[in-house]
Amino acid sequence: MFWQLALLAYLTGSLSFAILLSRLTGAPDPRAGGSGNPGATNMLRLAGRGLAISTLFGDLLKGLLPVLLAAALGLTIEQQAWIGLAAVLGHAYPVYFRFRGGKGVATAAGALLGLHPPTALLALAIWLVVFKLSRTSSLAALAAMPLCLPLLAWMQPEALRPMTSLAVLIVWRHRNNLRDLSAGKERHF
Numbered sequence: 001m002f003w004q005l006a007l008l009a010y011l012t013g014s015l016s017f018a019i020l021l022s023r024l025t026g027a028p029d030p031r032a033g034g035s036g037n038p039g040a041t042n043m044l045r046l047a048g049r050g051l052a053i054s055t056l057f058g059d060l061l062k063g064l065l066p067v068l069l070a071a072a073l074g075l076t077i078e079q080q081a082w083i084g085l086a087a088v089l090g091h092a093y094p095v096y097f098r099f100r101g102g103k104g105v106a107t108a109a110g111a112l113l114g115l116h117p118p119t120a121l122l123a124l125a126i127w128l129v130v131f132k133l134s135r136t137s138s139l140a141a142l143a144a145m146p147l148c149l150p151l152l153a154w155m156q157p158e159a160l161r162p163m164t165s166l167a168v169l170i171v172w173r174h175r176n177n178l179r180d181l182s183a184g185k186e187r188h189f
Contacts, residue, residue, distance in 0.1 A: 001073060001075070002075060002079050002082075002083075005066065005069065005070050005073070005075070005083050006082060006083055006086040007086075008066065008069075009066035009070075009083045009084070009086040009087040009090065010086045010087065010089055010090040010095075011090060011095065012062055012065070012066060012087060012090060013062050013063070013066075013086065013087035013088060013089065013090020013091045013094070013107055014090040014091070014093075014094035014095045014096050014097070014101070015058075015062065015090075015094070015096065016038045016091070016094055016096070016097055016101060016102070017054065017055045017058030017059055017062075018030045018038035018039055018040070018042065018043050018051075018055045018059075018102065019031070019038050019097060021043070021047075021051050021054055021055060021058075022043075022046075022047065022051070025047070025051065027043075027046060027047035027051055028046045028047065030042045030043055030046055030047075031100060033045075033046050034046050035187065037102050037103060038097075038100075038101060038102045039055065039059065039102035039103055039105070039106065040052045040053075040055040040056035040059065040106055041137045043055045055106075056106050059091065059102070059106035059107045059110070060106045060107070060109055060110040060113070061110060062087050062090070062091060062107045062110060063084055063087045063088060063091075063106070063107035063108060063109065063110025063111035063112075063113070063114070064110035064111065064113050064114045065110075065114075066083050066084065066086070066087045066111075066114075067080050067081075067083055067084045067087075067110075067111050067114030067115055068114050069083075070083040071114065076158065077115065077156055077158040077159050078158040078159060078161070078162065080114070080115055080159070081111070081115055081158070081159035081161075081162035081163055081166075082162045083111075084108070084110075084111025084112070084114065084115060084162070084163075084166070085111070085162045085163075085165055085166050085169070087107055087110075087111055088104040088107045088108050088111060088166055088169060088170075089104075089169070090107075091104045091107040092104045092169065092173055102173075103138075103141065103170065103173040103174055104166075104169060104170055104173055105141040105144075105145075105170060108145060108166055108170060109123060109124070111166070112148070112152075112163070115152075115156060115159050115163070116152060116155055116156045116159065118151065118155065119148050119151050119152045119155065119156070120148075122147075122148045122151050123144040123145060123147075123148040124144070126140075126143055126144040126147050126148060127140040127141065127143070127144040128140075130143045130144070136181070136186055136187070138174055138177035138180075138181065138186060139177075139181060139186070141170065141174065142170070142171060142174055142177070142178070145166065145167040145170050145171075146167045146171070149163060149164060149167060
């Protein structure tokens, strides 16, 4: 059951709401403009608040629903966390879009929300504070996931290995942003 759910989570995660919504509405392809990232932040830049919110909501659900399904089917917390990671891998490397996906932040938030809502709320609070201070979405994302891991380690230690892997994946997906941040060239809102 675990492997079937992991595959389902990956395939669900591979659905790119940014790309699908841009095709349905005639908005610019997010891979061809702005940061080139098919995620909510770039959709905000290219297509406006409505499509950005829809993208954010869709990407969040891609992480949340597989974890909730795994929980409903009685999988362990650790297995649920691996399922969440599979959904984020689908978002980052989507099979339907030539493995060219987003950074995985909203999908990771959905997975975290399904695993342990207090940790997800802490991650959101960290994201909001860092974004308010820096006006930089990538810096907020880079801070939120790693800084919420200690709470997860304390409250849901079984999920720590997969969620640490998820944090590493998010940092890896933001490697260009890290380079731009250190060079002072990162985009701000």
